[in-house]
Amino acid sequence: MKEINSIYIIDDDHITVFGIKKMLKTIVSCNDIEAFENGRLALDSLRERIQTGVPAPEVIFLDINMPIMDGWEFLEEFVTLDLKDKIIINVITSSIDPSDYQKWNDFRLKCWHYLNFKNKPIYRIEVTDLNRINITSLP
Amino acid sequence: MKAIETSPHTYLIKQLPKPTVFIDRHHNLITASDSWFSVFNLQPDTSENQPITKLFASHEGFQANELKQCLNENKTNRLHHTSISDSQLNWFESTFTPWFDEKENLLGTIIQTDNINQEVANEAELKRINTLLKAKSEVAKVGSWEYDIANDKITWCSMTKKIHEVSSSYEPNVTEGLSFYKQGYSRNRISMLFHKLLEKGVPFSERLVIVTHKGDERWVAAGGKAIKKDGKVIKLFGTFQDVHEQVLADIKTKESEQLLTTLIDNLPLNVFIKDKDSRKLLVNKSECEYLGAKPEDLIGKTDFDLYNKDVAQISRDEDLEVMRTQKSMVGVETINVRKDGSATNFLTSKIPLLDLNGKAYGLIGMSMDITHMKQKEDQLRNLINVTAIQNKKLINFAHIVSHNLRSHTANFSMLLDFLIKEKDESEKERIMGMLSHASDNLLDTLENLNEVVDISTNINMDKKSLNLNENIIKVQQNLSAFLERNKVEFINSVPDNLTVMSVPAYLESIILNLVTNAVKYRQPNTSPIISLNAKKQEDSVIFSISDNGLGIDLNRYGNKIFGMYKTFHNNKDARGLGLYIIKNQIEAMGGGITVNSEVDKGTTFNVYFNEESQ
Structure with a gap:
C-alpha cells in the first residue's frame, strides 16, 4: 500500500468525489484527503498551507x-x-471537447x-496515477 | 451715175452717223460716210473708185468669195469681220443691201458696217453663263421647267428630262408632267400645288416621289414660282432636282438616329453626356426617371444642382480625372445622394469624349443602379453572420449537452462498476442511493436542456405588444413571499403605459430571473434594493434592473456571465442556467442584454426589446 501524505480532490460533483475516494482506498493509505467544490476554495486552502508551513498535497484530482473558479x-x-515539490495533478473531466485536451497539453x-489527463468515467485509479510521470488516458 | 454726183447728196452721205458705203455694180466704191472710212482706217480721197474687196481686205474673219457672194446675190446679206487696231480686236457686222434708183434699176450695193463688239461680248457672256448653268445643273442635278400659260406650252430643260429618264426630244404637256408623280400622296400633292400656283401664284417647294419613264421611283425636289403681269399669272417656272440619294441618306440617318435614341433610352442604365464643365448635354430616359425630371430640366445642369454637395464634388473630381488622363473609369461603385436625401448605389463608368485634336471636351457616363444588389449582398452578409453565430452557439450547446450527459453517464458507469464489485451490503445500499441521486440529476439536466432547446426551436414565436408594468407587478405578486422574506425594497419606475414586443412567457421569465438573481446575490448584511426602469428608444425599449448586491468582477467573468452552467458565487441555488436562458429568449426575439457591475456595489442589467415587428 502506497503511502501519501495529502490528497486534494477538486470537483463540484459529489458522486465523483465519492468515487475517487472509494477508489483511492484500495491502493493508497492517506489520512489527509480533502475535497473542494471549486478551484477558489482549493486555492485558499493551498495558500493557507503555504503560509502556515503545512506541506502541500502530493496529488491533486482536478475537475x-x-x-x-474552474x-x-x-x-x-x-x-x-511558491511550491517546493512537484505535485501530481490528475485532470479529470467528462468533457470530450478537443480544446480542453489542447489546454491540458499547453499547461x-x-x-x-x-500533469495527467483522465476522461470520465474512471473505474480505478492506478498506482501510476500517483507516481510522478506524465501520462494521459483518452477514451 | 451722174445723179449721185450731186454734191448735196454726197455731202449728206459723208455725214451719216452710221458707217455706210455705196458701191457700184462693179464693186467699186462710189462714196462713203466718214464714219465708214474711219472703220477701215482709210482716207476718203484716196479710196474713191477703189474695188471694195480691196478695202475689205484689211479686215479678217471671212473668205473673199463670201464677200463676192454677198455682192452678187442682190439681196440683203450679213457678214461678220474683225480688225485689230491698237492691239484690240474689234468685231464688225456689215449689212449688204441692193441699191436701186427711182426706176428700180440696180445701181449697186449699200453696205452698212456696225461695230458689234458689245453684242459679241454679250453673246460670249451669255454662252459662258449658259455653259455654267448647264454645268451647275448637271452637277447639282437641278433641272428647270417653264410653262407658258397663253400657249399652254411646258418646257423642260435637259436635266429635267434626264431626271424623268425621257429622251431629249420628249415634248411634255401639263397632264403628262403631273402623271410622272407617284400615284397617291405625291401626285395629289403636286396637282394641288400646281393648281394653286396657276390660280393664285402661290410658290411651292416640296419633296415628292416620281416614277421615271423607265419605271424607277425617285425622290425629287420640285419648286415652282409664278410671273405675274398686271396681277395676272402669265408664266410659271421652277426647279426640278433629283434628291433621291439625299432623301435616302436622310431617311437612313433618321433611322439610325431613331435606333440610337431608342437604344440609349431603353438601356437599363442611366446614360448621360457631360461637357467639360460637367454640365449635362444629354440624358436618357432612365436618368430622367431616376431624377424625376424632364430632359429639358436636366440639360445644362451639373451634379451640384442635382445631388448633395459631397456627392457632387466626388463626381466632379472623377469627371476631371477622366478628362485629364483621357482614361475611362470603368465599373466603379458609387453612391449618389439626391437632394431629398435618398441614396442609391451605382456601378458607374465614365468615358472621355475627345475632339478631332485629341482633346477631351466632355464625357459619356453610364450608371447602373445596384442598390437592390447591394441590399441583397448586405442581407446575405447578415445572414452569413447570423448563421455563423448560430452555428457557434449550436456547437457550444452540443458541447454542453455532451459534457453534461457524459458526466452523468460516467457517474452511472462508475457507480455500477462499484456495485458489481461491492460485497458489503450497507455499502451497496449507499451506492444505490447515489445511483438514484445521479438519475435525478440526469433528469434535471435533461429538463434544463429541453428548456433551452425550446427557445432555440421556437421559430413561430408569437410576439405581442405587452404592458411592461403589468407584467412586473404580476411577477412581484408571484414572488411576494420570497421578496418579503428577504426584506426587498422594490422601486418600480417603469411608466404605466409602456409596452414592449415580446412573447408573453419570455417576458415573465426575463423579469422573474433578473429579480430573483438580484435577491439571490445580495450583500449578506444589507437589505436588497431593486430598481426597475424602462424607456422607449427609436426601435427598442430599454428595460433596466439594478440592485445593490454583490456585483460581479466583469473583467474576470464578463464573457462567461451569460454562459450555460456558469456560476460565480457560493450559492446553493445557482443552477447556472437563468441568465443563459433569458439571453437566448431575448436574442430569439431580436433583442439584446448587457450588464454593468461593480463588486460589492451592485449590478445593472439592460434588456433591449426589439420593437420592430419582423
Missing part, C-alpha cells in the same frame, strides 16, 4: 467544469504558487508539475 482558472493561479508543457 474542469466548476462554478466560481479547473483552468485554478491551474492558472496554481502555477504561480503540461509550461508548468513544472506533473
